[in-house]
Amino acid sequence: xxxxxxxxxxxxxxxxxxxxxxxxxxxxxxxxxxxxxxxxxxxxxxxxxxxxxxxxxxxxxxxxxxxxxxxxxxxxxxxxxxxxxxxxxxxxxxxxxxxxxxxxxxxxxxxxxxxxxxxxxxxxxxxxxxxxxxxxxxxxxxxxxxxxxxxxxxxxxxxxxxxxxxxxxxxxxxxxxxxxxxxxxxxxxxxxxxxxxxxxxxxxxxxxxxxxxxxxxxxxxxxxxxxxxxxxxxxxxxxxxxxxxxxxxxxxxxxxxxxxxxxxxxxxxxxxxxxxxxxxxxxxxxxxxxxxxxxxxxxxxxxxxxxxxxxxxxxxxxxxxxxxxxxxxxxxxxxxxxxxxxxxxxxxxxxxxxxxxxx
Numbered sequence: 001x002x003x004x005x006x007x008x009x010x011x012x013x014x015x016x017x018x019x020x021x022x023x024x025x026x027x028x029x030x031x032x033x034x035x036x037x038x039x040x041x042x043x044x045x046x047x048x049x050x051x052x053x054x055x056x057x058x059x060x061x062x063x064x065x066x067x068x069x070x071x072x073x074x075x076x077x078x079x080x081x082x083x084x085x086x087x088x089x090x091x092x093x094x095x096x097x098x099x100x101x102x103x104x105x106x107x108x109x110x111x112x113x114x115x116x117x118x119x120x121x122x123x124x125x126x127x128x129x130x131x132x133x134x135x136x137x138x139x140x141x142x143x144x145x146x147x148x149x150x151x152x153x154x155x156x157x158x159x160x161x162x163x164x165x166x167x168x169x170x171x172x173x174x175x176x177x178x179x180x181x182x183x184x185x186x187x188x189x190x191x192x193x194x195x196x197x198x199x200x201x202x203x204x205x206x207x208x209x210x211x212x213x214x215x216x217x218x219x220x221x222x223x224x225x226x227x228x229x230x231x232x233x234x235x236x237x238x239x240x241x242x243x244x245x246x247x248x249x250x251x252x253x254x255x256x257x258x259x260x261x262x263x264x265x266x267x268x269x270x271x272x273x274x275x276x277x278x279x280x281x282x283x284x285x286x287x288x289x290x291x292x293x294x295x296x297x298x299x300x301x302x303x304x305x306x307x308x309x310x311x312x313x314x315x316x317x318x319x320x321x322x323x324x325x326x327x328x329x330x331x332x333x334x335x336x337x338x339x340x341x342x343x344x345x346x347x348x349x350x351x352x353x354x355x356x357x358x359x
Contacts, residue, residue, distance in 0.1 A: 002114070004163055005107025006047070006061040006071060006078070007127070009119035010095055012039040012143040038332060040070055042143040042156045043118040045334075047074035049160035057164050060112055062103045063088040066095060081106040097126045104130035112136060114198070116163045120144015121176045124151055128174045128193035137169045137196040142204070142330060147297050149174045150205055151197050154291075155330050155337075158202035166198030205291050214238045214317050218245040220350035221284070221315060230259045230278040232306065234299045238286040238315050255301045270303045281310040287320065287327055294358070295340070296330030304333040307340075314346045314356075321348050327358045 050057060051074050059076045061067030063083035071078040084099045100117070104127050107115055117127045118141040127138050140152035141159040151172040153159025174193040197203060218241040225231075225246070233239050235253045243250040243258075250256035254267030257276040264276045283302060285294045294314055295302055314327070329340045345353045 001056045001058050002164065003058045003060055003110070003112045005104065005112040005115045006059055006067040007100055007103040007115070007117050008039055008043045008065065008067050008070065009100060009117070009123040009143070010039050010065045012119035012123055039118050039143040040065065041332065042141055043067070043070040044073055045156035046116070046118065046141040046160035046163070047071055047076065049157035050164045051075050053161055053164040055164035060107055060110055062099070066099065066103060081110060097122070100126040101130040108134050108136060114139060114163055116141065116159070118143050121146040121149050121174070124149050124174045125176050125192045128195050131195065135196060137198060139163050139198055142296070145298065145300060146177050147204070148177065150203065151195060152204040154202045154204050154328055162198050162200045162202060166200055168199040169196045170199045171195070172197035172203070214241045216350040217315050217317065217347055218242045220347060222246055227260060228278070228280065230257060230276065230281045232257050232273060232281060232283045232302070232310060234283065234285040234302060236286040236288070238317060239284055242284065242315065253298070255299060268301060270301050270306060273301060273306050277309055282313050283307065283310040284313045284315060286315050287324060292324045292326055292328045294327050294329060296332065304331050304336045307331065307336060312344070314344055316346055316348060318348045321346060321354055321356065324356070327356050329358055
């Protein structure tokens with residue numbers, strides 16, 4: 001039997017769709033902007049996929065929102081080894097990084113074979129710090145805004161399947177980004193730990209910063225701009241080059257909305273983007289280097305409701321495309337993910353496009 005310690009960071013990802021680019025220290029602000037919890041749903045997907053493997057698994061977890069509730073919903077009878085400092089019925093605001101670290105220590109004390117956490121890079125750091133030199137592997141269910149470390153499954157369901165069935169481990173990097181700098185448009189990434197993780201094809205690669213010139217891509221895109229069409233520009237340096245070609249400065253790590261020479265929204269939230277959409281809309285996104293995600297990593301403002309109202313234009317440098325085998329989507333909506341999978345044209349030059357598979 002495999003004993004898996006499950007810890008859920010209930011606030012993870014709340015800041016994404018409301019444009020905060022992270023939730024660390026900003027839970028109240030996220031709530032004031034109308035943010036809703038998403039980590040619980042991601043945890044449920046992972047544990048349901050785990051249960052579907054029929055592997056012999058025992059779940060060890062914390063009470064209430066930190067794991068017990070979703071474990072029971074997925075059909076497990078978990079062993080409860082503790083609760084948040086605020087108590088068993090603590091809501092999402094009252095759980096903390098200290099609670100996460102304490103949960104992990106409790107799991108280690110009970111000899112778990114894997115720590116499965118639900119959150120983003122900040123949660124990964126908390127889990128890694130709690131290991132204190134232990135060799136137990138960890139694995140992440142992607143639920144945060146920042147999901148750049150190489151310790152996550154590519155989707156929640158993949159994470160659940162891998163946690164139940166992996167048979168070998170390898171090293172993975174835990175990286176974190178300064179959220180305050182990130183909100184100002186600067187990526188300051190720091191290697192925080194190297195940990196053991198399951199070896200699997202559906203484990204996420206580390207984020208690589210964009211490199212190489214993208215002028216031809218930007219010029220080609222600008223040449224084909226259509227009147228009366230609303231363009232929703234995602235984050236990233238390739239998309240930023242297009243914005244500069246169109247003679248405006250957007251938010252490097254946010255989502256901007258532009259139509260007919262006018263910048264309608266800068267660094268918009270999901271609702272601001274929806275409010276600015278017109279009759280014809282195009283989302284412009286570039287895959288995250290090394291991972292291949294076009295939706296679901298660092299651009300949660302591009303929610304399923306936004307995506308469904310837009311055409312999709314994917315842009316990337318040839319160098320980036322050459323490094324990627326496939327594109328990936330993880331919108332949090334299984335039906336939409338299924339619709340997006342298949343073959344997608346990617347603009348790689350002024351005129352050239354390549355077909356890439358979305359998985």
